[in-house]
Amino acid sequence: MFNGDAFPARVDKTDVRHVETLTGALRALDYEYGGGACRDACVALLNWATPLLDAGSSGRVLHRLQVAIADLHNLAGWASFDMGLLQSAHLHFGRAMALARESGNSALEANIHYRMGRVHLHYELPEDALSCFRHGLPLAQSSGSTLAVSILHANEAWAFAKMGAEKQALRQFARAQEEFDRAETEDAPPWARFFDLADLISIGGMVHTELARTCDVKYARTAIPLLTRAISSAGGDASRSQSFRLAALAVNYLVQNEPEQAREIGEQAIEVSGPIRSIRTRDRMRPLKQETDRLRGNEAADELSASLRTFMSASRGAA
Numbered sequence: 001m002f003n004g005d006a007f008p009a010r011v012d013k014t015d016v017r018h019v020e021t022l023t024g025a026l027r028a029l030d031y032e033y034g035g036g037a038c039r040d041a042c043v044a045l046l047n048w049a050t051p052l053l054d055a056g057s058s059g060r061v062l063h064r065l066q067v068a069i070a071d072l073h074n075l076a077g078w079a080s081f082d083m084g085l086l087q088s089a090h091l092h093f094g095r096a097m098a099l100a101r102e103s104g105n106s107a108l109e110a111n112i113h114y115r116m117g118r119v120h121l122h123y124e125l126p127e128d129a130l131s132c133f134r135h136g137l138p139l140a141q142s143s144g145s146t147l148a149v150s151i152l153h154a155n156e157a158w159a160f161a162k163m164g165a166e167k168q169a170l171r172q173f174a175r176a177q178e179e180f181d182r183a184e185t186e187d188a189p190p191w192a193r194f195f196d197l198a199d200l201i202s203i204g205g206m207v208h209t210e211l212a213r214t215c216d217v218k219y220a221r222t223a224i225p226l227l228t229r230a231i232s233s234a235g236g237d238a239s240r241s242q243s244f245r246l247a248a249l250a251v252n253y254l255v256q257n258e259p260e261q262a263r264e265i266g267e268q269a270i271e272v273s274g275p276i277r278s279i280r281t282r283d284r285m286r287p288l289k290q291e292t293d294r295l296r297g298n299e300a301a302d303e304l305s306a307s308l309r310t311f312m313s314a315s316r317g318a319a
Contacts, residue, residue, distance in 0.1 A: 010055060011052045011057035013061055016064050019052075019065070019068040020071075020190075023042075023045070029041075032239055034083075034240055035080065035081070035083045038079050039079035039083060042075055042079055043076060046069070046072055046076060049069055050069060053069065066102055066103035069099055070096045070105070070112075073095045074100075074111065074112055075191075077089045077115065081115075081118075082240075082278045082280050084279035093112055093116050106142050106143040107192070108191060109136070109139045110136040110139040110143060113132045113133065114148075117159070121158060126159040126160070129159045130159040145188075145192070146180075147183035150179035151176075151195050153179060154180075154204075154207075157169045157204075160172060161208075161209075161210035161214065161215075162214065164215055166211055169207055169211060170207075176200065176203070180197075197233060201226055201229050202230035202245055205223050205227035205245065205248060206223075206227075208222045211223075212255050213251075217255050221256070224253070230245050231245050231246065231249070239276055240273075240281060242272050243269050244281075246268050246272060248287075250269060251288050255291065262292075263301070266292075266304045266308070267304065269285070270285075282312050285308055285312055289312065
C-alpha cells in the first residue's frame with residue numbers, strides 16, 4: 001500500500017499530502033463499508049507515518065503532519081469502535097488528542113471529544129457521553145467552527161433523549177439546527193464533512209425515536225418523517241448510516257403498533273447491513289429486536305424478530 005517507501009531523511013509537504021490523501025480514502029471506506037473495511041490499513045499507514053514526526057521538517061510542515069496523523073488516529077479509533085475493539089479505540093483516540101493539542105487544532109480536538117462521546121452513547125452511558133460533548137464545546141467554539149458546535153449540540157440532544165430529559169433534548173437540538181444554518185459546510189475539515197443536512201435530520205430522528213421510547217409515544221409521529229427524509233436525502237451513499245436510519249424508522253412503526261410496516265423496513269435494514277463490516281450494525285438492531293419481542297404473537301413482528309435473531313447471531317454481525 002505504501003510502496004515500501006524508504007524512511008525519508010527530511011519530511012516535506014508531499015509526504016504529508018500522502019498521509020492526508022490515504023486517510024481520506026480510508027475514511028470513505030469506513031463510511032460506506034464499516035470499520036472492518038479500513039482499520040487494518042489505518043494501522044499500517046500509522047506504522048509508516050508516525051516515524052515521520054521525528055524526521056526533520058519545517059515548522060509549518062511539522063504542524064500539518066501532526067494534524068494529519070492525529071486525524072488518522074481519530075479515524076483508526078472510530079474504525080476500532082465500529083468493530084467493537086474498545087481498548088484499541090481508546091488508545092487511538094488518546095494519541096489523536098495528544099497530537100491535536102500539540103498542534104493547537106481545537107476543531108480536531110472537539111471532534112475527538114465528539115467521537116469519544118459517541119462510544120459512550122452507543123454503550124448506553126449517556127451521562128458519560130454528555131460529559132465528552134460538553135468538554136468539546138468550548139474547543140469547538142474557540143475554533144470558530146459553527147459546524148463543530150452543531151455536531152456537539154446535536155449529540156447532546158441525543159444523550160438527553162436517552163436519559164428521558166425531554167426539554168433539554170429538544171432545546172439542544174434546536175441549538176444544533178441554528179448553528180448548522182450558520183455553518184459553511186463547504187470549508188469543513190475532513191473529519192467533519194460527514195455532517196451534512198441528511199446527518200443533522202437523521203440525528204433529529206434519533207432524538208425523537210429515543211423520546212418516543214423514554215418519554216411519550218407521540219414522538220414516533222415526528223421521528224418517522226425526520227428519518228424518512230434523512231433516508232431519501234442520503235440517496236444510495238453511506239450504507240452504514242442508512243442501516244441505522246432504517247432500523248430506527250422500523251422501531252417507530254413498532255412503537256405505534258404498526259408491525260407490518262415495521263417488518264418491511266426492518267428487512268430493508270438487515271439487507272443494507274449485510275455487506276457492512278461493522279459490529280455497530282448488529283448492536284443498533286437491539287432496540288428493534290426489543291420492540292418486536294414486545295409484540296410477540298403478531299405474525300409480522302415474529303417474522304421480523306426471527307430475521308433479526310439470525311442477523312444478530314451471525315459472525316461479528318456482518319459479512
